[in-house]
Amino acid sequence: MKIAVVQTASSQDKSANIATVRRWIDAAAGQSPDLIVLPEAVMADFAVEGGSVGELAEPLDGPFVTALQQAAREHKSAIIAGMFETSCHAGRPHNTLLAVGPSGKLLGAYRKIHLYDAFGYKESDQLTPGDVEPVVVEIAGHRLGLMTCYDLRFPELSRALVDAGAEVLVVPAAWVRGPLKEKHWQTLLAARAIENTCYVVAAAQNGKKYSGLSQVIDPQGVTIAAVGEDDGFAVAVIDAERLAEVRRRNPSLANRRFGVVAR
Template identity: 60%
Template sequence: MRVALVQMAAGLDVDENLATIERLSAGIDADLIVLPEAVMHDFGTPTTPLGPVAQPLDGPFVAHIAGLAKDRAATVIAGMFEASGDDTRPFNTLVALGPDGDLLATYRKAHLYDSFGYRESDRLLAGDVVPAVFDVAGHKLGLLTCYDLRFPEHSRALVDAGANTLVVPAAWVRGPLKEDHWATLVRARAIENTVYLAAAAQCGRAYCGRSMLVDPMGVAVAAAGEAEGVIHGDIDAGRISATRERNPALQHRRAWPSIPSDDG
């Protein structure tokens, strides 16, 4: 499966963001195109209201991405703010549109970024804890968003649901050691689950960029720096099988009991 990861800096104008997506994806020949988190409309500042810009799944943003998927004959994954019924707090949602324009999967971010001095939960609603796994070109893809990388049980749940490739759109905020965390966690989730991991990130002044496709041994098949652009790589089922034969860690798992805390 041929993969294209689009790295860009989204702004607060949906039409301008769509124009950038069209420009960067022009000429892409891939089975899967992955766009970053919040590519419909950026988070802005901590006081930027997100409720008014949220759209339903049958709204114009998803319709445009469906058209893009048809034009590129590819599955396209993109991040948006989805109307939730709460006028002030939408969902942070990933949509996957197939080459025929059909909606293949959605995932509402489950782990909100209440960390490093930021409170995403003040602005967004968390989605249900349900693994989002779907098929593309003979591969099973599992969806995560940005901060979800810090929770290994999430990736493992996707693998247990059949995923052999994890897809992580992100807007990973810059900061001391944050870029190192990003690169380490992307590789760790691939290595521990013996899967490919396709991470497409926002760049620009607020975010670290560094989109990458990592194979089941933790090798970066393709990687970007801090600038906007597109990187390409292949997901090889044979590489997954060979890695799991060499490193059968998933077969060696044992069930560990939950130990209740001592409140005394």
């Protein structure tokens, strides 16, 4: 399975963001990937502290999703991207990842569970958390678990996704810059790959606010593709044989004692 991770920064101008997203999808599609992964909140950037993204939110049949579905059909590539989705709580939408198949069909939506109430920011003032349940979608014969940005700091979610069958963890993010934040990002991505013996695919926003450093990590914690700081994309191949080999050599999932139902 070939995956392209796109790195770019969004603004609160949704029309401009859709144009940017489409440009990068078209560029990445030149590599004929099975899946193109875009960052968290690529439909519209977060509001400043004390602001609101409520008026920017859309339903899953709105213009942003429709544009992604059209691009997926044209390029015959699945797409995963982040948006703000209208919720039943007025003015407090969900921070949602949507997965669109190569036919344009909506395969699933993950609503961010762990809102970023840390490092001086309070995402829960603007957004509504999703239900506490893992979301796994199947693309090109592989099972992908969806998680968003701050979720990376909660290993129980990644383990729940792997227990639900995920072979790949997909982590779109808008990882805020700051002292040691880039180190945290890279360390936690590698840790989630190593402890779960799975691939991790991370597409991040960049620019003045966010760290960038989008990458794909294999089940041994080795970065096999990366973007750096600038706008761009990187392509990597997810190898089922590599995954099986690592899990044979390091059967830590089979050897665990906690969280395993006794028989």
